[in-house]
Amino acid sequence: MPQHRRPSRHTPAANPSGVHFLVSDDVLRAMIRTCAPGPGDLVVDVGAGPGVVTAAVARTGARVIAVERDPDFVRTLRTRFRDRPRVRVVGGDLRTVPLPRRDFLVVANPPYAVSTALLRRLLGRGRPALRCAALTVEWGLARRVTAPLPRSREVAQWACRFDLTLVRRVPARCFRPTPTVDSAVLAIRRRPMSRSAEALATDLLDAAWHEPSRSVRALLRRSDVRGEPRLLRRCGIEPGSRAATVPPGAWAALAVETISPSARRERQGDGV
Numbered sequence: 612m613p614q615h616r617r618p619s620r621h622t623p624a625a626n627p628s629g630v631h632f633l634v635s636d637d638v639l640r641a642m643i644r645t646c647a648p649g650p651g652d653l654v655v656d657v658g659a660g661p662g663v664v665t666a667a668v669a670r671t672g673a674r675v676i677a678v679e680r681d682p683d684f685v686r687t688l689r690t691r692f693r694d695r696p697r698v699r700v701v702g703g704d705l706r707t708v709p710l711p712r713r714d715f716l717v718v719a720n721p722p723y724a725v726s727t728a729l730l731r732r733l734l735g736r737g738r739p740a741l742r743c744a745a746l747t748v749e750w751g752l753a754r755r756v757t758a759p760l761p762r763s764r765e766v767a768q769w770a771c772r773f774d775l776t777l778v779r780r781v782p783a784r785c786f787r788p789t790p791t792v793d794s795a796v797l798a799i800r801r802r803p804m805s806r807s808a809e810a811l812a813t814d815l816l817d818a819a820w821h822e823p824s825r826s827v828r829a830l831l832r833r834s835d836v837r838g839e840p841r842l843l844r845r846c847g848i849e850p851g852s853r854a855a856t857v858p859p860g861a862w863a864a865l866a867v868e869t870i871s872p873s874a875r876r877e878r879q880g881d882g883v
């Protein structure tokens with residue numbers, strides 16, 4: 612049985628900003644499990660509201676930055692966490708507040724209206740130091756960004772650098788007030804790649820996007836990448852297939868193999 616928390620003294624009765632507050636402990640636990648924060652980690656909760664996610668993350672021993680735009684919630688958060696030195700409350704807009712420079716996690720139930728803007732910030736080219744995120748987003752958006760073959764080039768670029776997966780569907784009843792659509796917990800994990808591998812993966816993806824009907828073999832002949840069938844298959848790529856049918860994660864795997872094949876073999880335990 613899904614567990615729904617009774618609205619606590621921190622759950623606002625009114626809904627002044629048209630937002631939906633999380634009232635499911637199951638969903639909260641799934642979000643925490645996804646990023647598994649702990650002492651030594653820095654976690655950002657964007658759109659912290661009354662602090663339900665912030666409080667759960669703080670209990671893991673991680674440091675938390677709670678970002679909230681609404682001045683009333685900022686006051687509530689400051690009062691609620693005044694005795695928790697590991698929680699810092701930042702009043703500001705999640706689209707513009709500076710993100711940590713050091714490696715960080717995001718665990719949050721942000722407002723749907725700015726989900727895409729948030730994803731652009733976290734996953735875009737500026738290379739923020741995001742390691743992992745667990746976000747609630749609308750079900751439709753979660754499906755689009757986790758599609759094996761994304762329909763938009765921007766999402767494909769995100770999926771090249773990050774592994775985007777659906778953790779679970781979240782029924783609308785897990786929020787108050789109840790939204791009209793279901794949501795999902797979206798997991799985002801940075802792929803372990805060097806900067807050069809990341810650049811190469813992006814180039815390969817761009818080339819495929821430019822000539823979707825060309826075969827992978829033909830596409831690679833124009834690049835410096837060795838296209839041996841065994842290597843391609845190990846990366847999940849069928850050499851004769853059309854470029855458009857290669858998932859972004861497979862281009863990422865090929866880039867990693869190309870940039871540092873020996874390092875990768877060693878990691879897998881079959882090196883010299």
Ligand SMILES: C[S@@+](CC[C@H](N)C(=O)[O-])C[C@H]1O[C@@H](n2cnc3c(N)ncnc32)[C@H](O)[C@@H]1O
Pocket residue numbers: 628630631632633657658659660661662663664678679680681684703704705706719720721722723725
């Ligand atoms: C969906 S509610 C979630 C609140 C809380 N995290 C929870 O799960 O119950 C989103 C919160 O984001 C805040 N918010 C809306 N737009 C924002 C923005 N651009 N920047 C920061 N916070 C924002 C709202 O005031 C609201 O408290």
